[in-house]
Amino acid sequence: MLNAAAAERNKEPILAVLRDHVNTDRPLLALEVSSGTGQHVVHFAQALRNITWQPSEYDRHSLASIEAYRAHHKLNNVKPAIHLDASQPHQYWGGTQPESLDLVLNINMIHISPMACTEGLFKGAAVLLKPQGLLVTYGPYAVNGHITPxxxxxxxxxxxxxxxxxxxxxxxxxxxxxQKNGLFMEKIVDMPANNKCILFRKESLV
Known part of the structure; x- marks a missing residue:
């Protein structure tokens, strides 16, 4: 099992954001795009038992680590990890059906991948999320052309x-x-270590 110090530090603050913005009263389905080591998904799955989690990764070593975490924790609400290239159309995202997801989660990918992955993330989430579904991204960002600190x-x-x-x-x-993909930015949450969680909501057809 791989262990990332940053994931260990930020998993609890990110979980707090999810608790505040995700329904815990009914069964939900979530896709984590770029799950990294697997530390996040098992932490969230232990805390949010109503959510069935689909981890995914592009990197093969990370896929093996996610599976090791799954085997260790024996969580029945975490599916086997799938190989996912966010730059590819949603049809290649492991068979996930349109409008089947309540949540798409993406942590520390946008700044360390080609632009095609960011564009693919939003396009894919827009198709796969149910109306009013949530895309949550986490990481460092520029704000109106400025980066601080x-x-x-x-x-x-x-x-x-x-x-x-x-x-x-x-x-x-x-x-x-x-906005180009039928989502709107609902909220920005300031996080430790100069990061942010950004919440995007899929617009309802009604």
Whole structure:
């Protein structure tokens, strides 16, 4: 099992956001896009038993780690992890059916992947979420063209040095991308370590 220190630190603050904004009274279905090590999904699944979680990853080593966490915790509300490339159309997302999901969760992917993955995330979520379903993203972001504090400026620079397609995305850009796909930005929650949770709601047809 892989262990990421950042995931260990942020799993409880992110869970608090989910508790505040996700219905706990009825069965729900959630897809985590880019599940990383698997630490997040087992933590959330233990706390939110009404949600059936579908973890996913692009990286094969991470897929093995997610399965190791599943085997260790023996949670019946976590499905076997699927290979998912967020830059691909939703038809390649493990057979998830349109308008079948209540929640799509994406943690620390947007800034460390090509733009096609961010665009694919919003396109896929828009199709797969039920009306009024929720897309939750977490990570560091630029705000109206500005990155603060200096540690995030340095982080953005280091990401772009590693790969020109990486880097902190601006919240206004994500909001416009959401609108193009029938989602709207409902709330921004400030998080520890200069990160944010952004909540996007799928518009209802009514």
């Amino acid at each position: 200096q540690s995030n400026v340095d982080f953005d620079f280091s990401l772009r040095q590693r790969n020109p397609e990486w880097g902190l995305k601006d919240i206004s850009f994500l909001s416009s991308l959401a």
